[in-house]
Amino acid sequence: xxxxxIEKILNHAGGxxxxxxxxxxVGLSYLMTNDAVAELTIQAFEKLGxxxxxxxxxxxxxxxxxxxxxxxxARTHKLMRDFAGKHGLPIFDQQGxxxxxxxxxxxxxxxxxxxxxxxxxxYGGIGAFSTGVGSTDGAVAMATGNIWLKIPETIRIELTxxxxxxxxxxxxxxxxxxxxxxDGATYKVLQFTGSGAAGIGNAGRFTMxxxxxxxxxxxxxxxxxxxxxxxxxxxxxxxxxxxxxxxxEYCMNMTVxxxxxxxxxxxxxxxxxxVPVDEAxxxxxxxxxxxxxTNGRIExxxxxxxxxxxxxxxxxxxxxxxxxxxSIYRQAAAxxxxxxxxxxxxxxxxxxxxxxxxxxxxxWDGEVCIGTHNRNFRGRMGHKDARVYLASPETVAVSAVAxxxxxxxx
Amino acid sequence: xLTIKGSVWKFGxxxxxxxxxxxxxxxxxxxxxKWKAMEPIRPEFASLVKEGDVIVGGLxxxxxxxxxxxxxxxxxxxxxxxxxxxxxRIFFRNAVNLGIPVIECRDVYEQANEGDTVxxxxxxxxxxxxxxxxxFTGSRLxxxxxxIIERGGLIPRVAKDGGK
Numbered sequence: 018x019x020x021x022x023i024e025k026i027l028n029h030a031g032g033x034x035x036x037x038x039x040x041x042x043v044g045l046s047y048l049m050t051n052d053a054v055a056e057l058t059i060q061a062f063e064k065l066g067x068x069x070x071x072x073x074x075x076x077x078x079x080x081x082x083x084x085x086x087x088x089x090x091a092r093t094h095k096l097m098r099d100f101a102g103k104h105g106l107p108i109f110d111q112q113g114x115x116x117x118x119x120x121x122x123x124x125x126x127x128x129x130x131x132x133x134x135x136x137x138x139x140y141g142g143i144g145a146f147s148t149g150v151g152s153t154d155g156a157v158a159m160a161t162g163n164i165w166l167k168i169p170e171t172i173r174i175e176l177t178x179x180x181x182x183x184x185x186x187x188x189x190x191x192x193x194x195x196x197x198x199x200d201g202a203t204y205k206v207l208q209f210t211g212s213g214a215a216g217i218g219n220a221g222r223f224t225m226x227x228x229x230x231x232x233x234x235x236x237x238x239x240x241x242x243x244x245x246x247x248x249x250x251x252x253x254x255x256x257x258x259x260x261x262x263x264x265x266e267y268c269m270n271m272t273v274x275x276x277x278x279x280x281x282x283x284x285x286x287x288x289x290x291x292v293p294v295d296e297a298x299x300x301x302x303x304x305x306x307x308x309x310x311t312n313g314r315i316e317x318x319x320x321x322x323x324x325x326x327x328x329x330x331x332x333x334x335x336x337x338x339x340x341x342x343x344s345i346y347r348q349a350a351a352x353x354x355x356x357x358x359x360x361x362x363x364x365x366x367x368x369x370x371x372x373x374x375x376x377x378x379x380x381w382d383g384e385v386c387i388g389t390h391n392r393n394f395r396g397r398m399g400h401k402d403a404r405v406y407l408a409s410p411e412t413v414a415v416s417a418v419a420x421x422x423x424x425x426x427x
Numbered sequence: 428x429l430t431i432k433g434s435v436w437k438f439g440x441x442x443x444x445x446x447x448x449x450x451x452x453x454x455x456x457x458x459x460x461k462w463k464a465m466e467p468i469r470p471e472f473a474s475l476v477k478e479g480d481v482i483v484g485g486l487x488x489x490x491x492x493x494x495x496x497x498x499x500x501x502x503x504x505x506x507x508x509x510x511x512x513x514x515x516r517i518f519f520r521n522a523v524n525l526g527i528p529v530i531e532c533r534d535v536y537e538q539a540n541e542g543d544t545v546x547x548x549x550x551x552x553x554x555x556x557x558x559x560x561x562x563f564t565g566s567r568l569x570x571x572x573x574x575i576i577e578r579g580g581l582i583p584r585v586a587k588d589g590g591k
Binding site (some may be wrong): 053054056057061064065081082089090092093121132133134135137149150151152153154156157159161182198200203233235242287327374375376382392394395396397399403 | 441445446450451453456457465466468483486487490491492494495496498499509515516517520521524525572580581582585586
């Protein structure tokens with residue numbers, strides 16, 4: 018019996034000849050932690066009384082509460098700076114969302130990465146195994162450089178055809194989460210494959226793997242290919258381009274016909290409450306948000322700027338745009354996208370997690386937000402009775418102009 | 428052998444980490460943060476929960492973020508175990524790492540009412556609803572996870588025992 022890409026990556030990292038269901042201890046390529054959870058991670062680490070396992074493989078990132086939003090944020094940030102300084106660890110201080118920075122600077126195909134953030138699963142977009150853990154697992158990994166894991170079973174999702182106009186990778190993953198349910202892939206991996214997957218660019222792959230956890234999955238993954246090569250071409254270290262064997266075993270097979278997909282939207286207060294945008298069309302909005310580790314990349318900002326060029330955001334809507342990293346921000350400025358967005362009435366926020374979890378742009382009772390991010394849980398962006406809808410950058414941009422949820426295809 | 432006995436706090440399906448502890452409170456000191464537990468749906472919970480109490484939840488308990496503050500605030504308030512129909516993966520692991528027994532049992536979810544007295548034995552998965560005189564067997568954690576719970580969490584287990 019052949020192996021899945023996940024089995025191969027974890028076996029290469031120390032699993033031996035294990036298969037899905039086996040518990041293995043694997044060596045890490047990287048450990049990432051951020052300011053939302055760093056204090057607990059540092060406290061747990063210091064109780065162990067051990068040094069960091071490798072200074073060049075533990076990455077500290079300040080991205081959630083930046084620039085320091087409260088005194089507590091300032092305290093956490095100082096703790097992180099002091100700790101990273103004391104141990105000589107790389108630290109990214111208000112440079113963008115952790116997952117985007119990890120992809121831009123560190124992670125390669127075939128790597129095993131854990132991060133103390135559930136959206137760490139994003140790195141599957143270049144064929145790495147990556148998953149989110151809590152602070153205690155992060156602390157132990159910081160000291161030991163390894164972690165125990167149950168090798169997950171894999172759901173094989175064959176994508177056929179090509180995305181129609183106005184339909185984006187975000188719509189694909191929303192549809193898949195809708196079909197699986199919020200716990201439909203718990204403990205499992207989503208492997209996106211087939212000719213349709215080959216036609217999706219790196220940014221779209223990151224969007225899709227990012228949201229694998231919203232179906233409960235441990236990871237999402239694309240098998241690395243020529244598209245991936247473009248992304249990692251300039252790196253010194255070379256990754257390993259593992260592929261699933263043709264006779265690998267899957268716990269479930271799904272097919273998504275991209276040609277037949279329409280724009281999708283996730284409704285409050287669970288990500289799997291997905292309907293075609295038409296079914297939510299007309300709902301009045303107060304805020305629109307374009308950004309996050311899901312959809313804050315240059316490709317997303319291009320879609321938004323193309324949609325908003327020469328138009329004005331509805332006077333009763335505030336549009337917030339947060340590029341996912343400083344380099345994306347710079348690129349967007351160089352391409353003239355930032356000017357287009359400002360002309361349309363957008364507020365450009367500093368690169369970081371921004372409004373996604375209520376770090377900026379919080380909502381009051383009864384307010385409605387449409388955003389490109391990944392979660393719409395009750396209370397996440399502010400008041401418990403605020404309502405959040407999740408959609409593609411194009412759907413968000415056309416809705417910001419209309420003042421209500423609108424299908425970009427109309 | 429660990430035994431837990433306390434009153435049931437009952438919650439439904441899909442209790443996510445933003446309900447257990449909303450993101451904006453994550454960087455508060457634990458002494459302040461714990462009072463915000465379950466605020467979006469039951470703001471009175473934190474002030475009423477007692478040492479030794481148990482949470483009973485439905486499907487996919489703890490879904491969402493990897494924030495360990497979610498099981499940590501519950502533990503800080505005195506919650507000593509969680510029984511649910513099913514758990515989200517990261518929450519389950521975080522709870523074990525903090526020494527909180529997590530047991531899957533649909534029967535307990537269906538039969539238990541808020542305020543019932545529950546007695547449970549993580550090493551066997553046995554759960555008894557005292558007033559109702561009912562006993563069920565839920566999922567049993569593998570031995571290496573039970574060892575973490577009996578030690579009080581992964582950090583003491585690694586720090587004192589030198590390994591997992």
